[in-house]
Amino acid sequence: MNKTSDLLADLALPVAAEWWTQHRGDSPIIATAIHNGHMTRDAVERCFALSKEERLREEDPFTEFIIRDVPNRIVVHRSRFEVDINRSRNGAIYLRPEQAWGLKVWTCELPHDLVERSLAMHDEYYEMLKSFLAGIERCYGRFVVLDVHSYNHRRDGPGAEPTVAAEAPDVNIGTFSMDRRKWAHVVDHFAEALRSFDFPGGRLDVRENIAFQGRGEQARFIHEHFPDTGCAIAVEFKKFFMEEWTGTPYVEPLLALRELVASTQPVLVEALEAGR
Numbered sequence: 494m495n496k497t498s499d500l501l502a503d504l505a506l507p508v509a510a511e512w513w514t515q516h517r518g519d520s521p522i523i524a525t526a527i528h529n530g531h532m533t534r535d536a537v538e539r540c541f542a543l544s545k546e547e548r549l550r551e552e553d554p555f556t557e558f559i560i561r562d563v564p565n566r567i568v569v570h571r572s573r574f575e576v577d578i579n580r581s582r583n584g585a586i587y588l589r590p591e592q593a594w595g596l597k598v599w600t601c602e603l604p605h606d607l608v609e610r611s612l613a614m615h616d617e618y619y620e621m622l623k624s625f626l627a628g629i630e631r632c633y634g635r636f637v638v639l640d641v642h643s644y645n646h647r648r649d650g651p652g653a654e655p656t657v658a659a660e661a662p663d664v665n666i667g668t669f670s671m672d673r674r675k676w677a678h679v680v681d682h683f684a685e686a687l688r689s690f691d692f693p694g695g696r697l698d699v700r701e702n703i704a705f706q707g708r709g710e711q712a713r714f715i716h717e718h719f720p721d722t723g724c725a726i727a728v729e730f731k732k733f734f735m736e737e738w739t740g741t742p743y744v745e746p747l748l749a750l751r752e753l754v755a756s757t758q759p760v761l762v763e764a765l766e767a768g769r
Contacts, residue, residue, distance in 0.1 A: 511570045512614055518564020521633035522758050525640050526556035527578045530570040537575050542600045548574045549740050553643040560641050562755035576611040578618050579709040585615045630722050637761045638725040640711055643732050651738040663697040667707020667727030670716045676724040682764040686757045693749050705729050
């Protein structure tokens, strides 16, 4: 097999019934891939006006692969089009096009019980997350969550010009919901570790609050419930590691991103210790 085939074989699909998977290790660093999922319930699938390809374009494929070397990690397997974990409960289901990049998501009005079953997963996720992080807090006192996502930069079509670089860094760090002064020693060291990594083709363009500001529900939730001990950094990788219109991965950048995220762990641990 070639490298692409090897990589795709390594990205085995989870069991259809799984909402998410958790991995608990010996570290105060956690990574999440909450938009990695593509699966939906059959009842939800039947209501979609969008194709699987259209939905995949707005999901974050391969983010699970990118964080796989972080011992503490959570990966959501359900599609954000069923329920978006990174939005507040009252906006977690895209009922109107303006909630979903102008896309018409559904063929009809969703039944109440279908909506409630999807929202139940949102409720359970945050109950799980709170417990998961409380356990790490007990062990280490403080922790860092890398809330990993990806974003499109060729929205006008596969052959169109990409978003100009000034508006689309390779890595966008979002810090909106955190006390930036309190966690400056962590965020600044993390950003510098990303910039200094010897990435294939040249160092990455890493900037803060440009394409996104880190306004997602997960980061907000962490900073609300762990205001003195939890630092959640939203990390958005531009989809230069894949063809965003087809979902085809580019092997070398994907492997390098996985190595990049793994390399930041000792930097983050040291920054946490230094800030005590």
